[in-house]
Amino acid sequence: MTTAVGTNWAGNLAYSATEIARPTSVEELADVLRGASRVRALGTRHSFNRIADTHSTLVSVSALPSVADIFADQRLVRVSAGTRYGDLAAELQAGGWALPNLASLPHISVAGAVATGTHGSGDRVPSLAASVARVEFVTPDGDLHSLKRGDADFEGAVVSLGALGVMVAIDLDIVPSFEIAQTVFEGLPWDGVLADLDAVTALGYSTSMFTTWRDADVVDQLWMKARVDAGGTVPDEVLGARPAPQDRHPLPGVSAVNCTPQQGSAGPWLDRLPHFRMGFQPSNGEELQSEYLVPRRFAVEALGTLRSLAGRISPLLQVCEVRTVASDGLWLSSSYETDAVGLHFTWLPDQPGVEAFLPDLEAALAPFDARPHWGKLFVRRDVGRLYPRWSDFAALRERFDPRGVLRNDWMAELGL
Incomplete structure (x- = not known):
């Protein structure tokens, strides 16, 4: 145990916990859970709200034995919950395998990203959680549970908000390794984009648009990631916008040295799907983040609404990213049963x-x-109404944690 609890990654909140437990085995983790009044699992601290906070004990699974076992015949990899995506990606690439998706930052942990429904981008690419085939977690009574795809409670237990137990291992779908060519286009007209949003987002295996909203008529950058082995090609221009003459950072005027390679050069999936390189240390305390996922059918109207608010958004904003996510069947996924468009805001601190x-x-x-x-x-705080299986998840939470050991103030405010 230690009392050096500290802050989240961005430094915008200090945790309320009195101690952090770092068990080195599943048995130690079970003992912590049995003996605690309140517990929350802590990942790589990349959340910006109090989802991981508690007034008692935080648990980090980073000290549990590291696992990255590839089952090629099943196209699965079993990983320890605290594994960072960038580290896992390197292991998979060495064996000729890949994940179908990565978030923009590879430094986040598998369990934390899955539990919060974190995603990358791509019209046909669902969230990171959609690749989960099995979850293994310890509940507050100290029991080890395993749920696999097809089990009755599985689709409620993946994007779990840390409310059912503390994850210890996760099985993920894998695919043969592939290559991506990344190109950044500059200065797309918003009118043209909104006239055929589907055509723009379908240009690559993964696409992201970045804007500061300082000019409501122009998309500052389009990051297009084309899958080379699937016949993906890089156009000479997109709606009149040309490729950037050199590598770009999503933030205007910031060096691209920490960004993944661009200029249409092909490279392994793990070096192109994220926006940022694994080898650099992400900055602390320089940003806040919000994101809202809207059903695809509302995307053009929603983006039009943001354009109308550009004068109020831009003074608070570093950059806004627009990206797409394919639907899945996970109860608390923000793309549950709908293709979605993510409106991501990186705010000033x-x-x-x-x-x-x-x-x-x-x-x-x-x-x-x-x-x-x-x-x-x-x-x-009434977000539950946006999820058709909300009441089913609440019942699942009550069944796995009847004493409310994993419940915190943040969950209570949401009605869980």
């Missing part, structure tokens, strides 16, 4: 200003059934 604006932003997006990312800043 001005929490009072951002939190004062969020109610207006969320009210403007409410007609489009915008689901907030579980690990980002949001103020809406």
Whole structure:
């Protein structure tokens, strides 16, 4: 145990816990859970709200034995829950395998990303959680549970918000390794994009659009990631926008040295799907983040609404990313039963200003059934109405944690 609890990655919140437990075995973890009044699991601290907070004990699974076992015949890899995606990706690539998707930052842990529904981008690429084939977790009574795809409770137990137990191992789908060529286009007209959004997002295996909203008529950058072995090609221009003459960072004026290679050069999936390289240390305390996932059918209207708010967004914003996510069947996934478009905001580190604006932003997006990312800043508390299986998940939480050991103030505010 240690009392050096500290802050989250961004430094915008200090954890309320009195201690952190770092068990080195599943048996030690079970003992911690049995003896605690309140517990929350702590990953790589990349959440911006109090989803991982508690007034008692935080548990880190980073000291559990590291596992990365590849089962080639089943196209699965079994990993320890605290494994970072970048580390796992290197192991898979060495064996000729890949994950179908990665988030923009490879430094996040598998369990933390899965539990919060974190995703990358791609019209046909679902969230990271959709690759989960089995979860293994310890419940507050100290019992080890395993649920696999096809089991009755599985689809409720993947994006779990840490409410059912502490993850110790996860099986993920894998595919043969593949190559991606990444190209950044600059200065797309918003009118052209919104006239045929589907055509723009379908240009690559993964696409992201970045804008500062300082000019509501122009998309600053389009990051297109084309899968080379699937016949993906790089166009000479997109709606009149040409490729950038050199590598770019999503933030204007910032060096691209920490970004993954661009300029249309092909490279392994793990070196192109994320926006940022694994080998650099992400900055601390320089940003806040919010994200809202809207059903694809509302995307053009929602983006039009953001354009109308550009004058209020831009003074608080570093950059906004627009990306797509394919649907899945996981109960609390933000793309549950709908293809979605993510509206991601990287804010300046001005929490009072951002939190004062969020109610207006969320009210403007409410007609489009915008689901907030579980690990980002949001103020809406009636989010349960956006999830058809919300009451089923609440019952599942009660069944696995009847004493409420894993419950915290954040969950209580949401009605869980």
